[in-house]
Amino acid sequence: MKTLKELRAYAQSTMTPIIRPQSAKILKELCQTRAPKRILEIGTAIGYSASLMLLYCPKAEVVTIEKDPQMIAFAKQTFKLRGLEKRVTLMQTDAMVALEKLSSDGEKFDLIFLDGPKGQYFKYLPLLKRLLASKGVLLADDVLFHGYVKMPGDPGHKHRTIVASLRSFISDLQQDKAFIAKLIEIEDGLLLCERLN
Numbered sequence: 001m002k003t004l005k006e007l008r009a010y011a012q013s014t015m016t017p018i019i020r021p022q023s024a025k026i027l028k029e030l031c032q033t034r035a036p037k038r039i040l041e042i043g044t045a046i047g048y049s050a051s052l053m054l055l056y057c058p059k060a061e062v063v064t065i066e067k068d069p070q071m072i073a074f075a076k077q078t079f080k081l082r083g084l085e086k087r088v089t090l091m092q093t094d095a096m097v098a099l100e101k102l103s104s105d106g107e108k109f110d111l112i113f114l115d116g117p118k119g120q121y122f123k124y125l126p127l128l129k130r131l132l133a134s135k136g137v138l139l140a141d142d143v144l145f146h147g148y149v150k151m152p153g154d155p156g157h158k159h160r161t162i163v164a165s166l167r168s169f170i171s172d173l174q175q176d177k178a179f180i181a182k183l184i185e186i187e188d189g190l191l192l193c194e195r196l197n
């Protein structure tokens with residue numbers, strides 16, 4: 001499976017969650033306009049969004065994090081088939097472990113694409129802020145969680161924790177004077193955050 005089109009068709013037929021089309025267009029435009037050199041992704045899945053970023057940032061390298069062994073095996077194939085493997089580092093572990101390691105190594109990234117476990121975004125935030133380079137951009141996918149995040153009132157027992165965590169994630173970034181955070185209400189919601197300093 002070589003092309004992004006083929007990967008999307010595969011994801012659809014196997015119900016594998018990947019970035020939705022309009023959100024992918026925003027990620028692509030971000031790559032084209034900002035030309036980041038170092039990119040961090042949380043949530044590789046089959047390697048669709050990582051491939052997209054590598055294709056539209058021909059000089060960039062991507063560090064991507066995934067813990068599911070089946071996804072890891074598929075993503076490796078994706079990168080190899082496209083000849084992208086030299087520009088990708090796939091960290092095969094839990095995202096929190098990987099983020100702590102990258103932070104303690106003093107790594108910095110110009111673009112961070114956050115597309116992992118939604119309930120953990122807020123917990124990851126202090127590490128993500130440390131990992132984001134000056135003037136860098138953080139794009140977080142699915143922040144509206146099927147619309148529950150913007151619905152007034154209690155989302156119910158099943159979704160209470162994840163919705164509360166996403167609301168904290170969004171409001172922290174919107175109130176942080178070091179960032180301009182814009183909520184883009186398309187598909188399942190994106191939060192686009194630009195670091196000012």
Ligand SMILES: C[S@@+](CC[C@H](N)C(=O)[O-])C[C@H]1O[C@@H](n2cnc3c(N)ncnc32)[C@H](O)[C@@H]1O
Pocket residue numbers: 017018019042043044045046047048049050065066067068071093094095096115116117
């Ligand atoms: C929405 S998918 C990523 C889609 C991918 N970014 C794309 O658009 O092509 C989320 C991925 O995060 C992975 N994931 C979930 N929890 C994780 C964790 N704690 N650590 C690392 N990866 C995790 C899942 O296995 C899944 O493959």
